[in-house]
Amino acid sequence: PLEEFFKKLSAKEVILKECCTFEKLRVAVEDEKVTWIGPLTIYDTALRIGANLKIYPDNIYLHCGTKKGAKAIGLGYKKKVISKEELPVQFQSLEPYEIEDCLCICENTLSRIAQNR
Secondary structure (H helix, E strand, C coil): HHHHHHHHHHHHHHHHHCCCCHHHHHHHHHHHCCCCCCCHHHHHHHHHHHHHHHHCCCECCCCHHHHHHHHCCCCCCCCCCCCCHCHHHCCCCCCCCHHHHHHHHHHHHHHHHHHHC
16 A cells, blocks of 8 residues: 555655645645555655655644544544644644654653543
């Protein structure tokens, strides 16, 4: 599946380079998805392409682990996207893609902290 996904995206290189926002880029990547490619791969792929184009997310995209991390700190984890302003002050100095990483990587730790409150 990843090879097929790569081929489809490579064929759309010009279109991807014309995207002026991360959301447009993410949607363009999502439009080329194939079986077994889910939201996390779509986000990660768009993030890497966007970094190359100097286009970064303005919001935090919730999928897989990020939903669990968001739920652990009491955020609207049922949403697809949350804004930075919805997060506790401790996250405000981070970029949205860094917050996404933190929510995903630290989901278990955030859950344990929330349980001990």
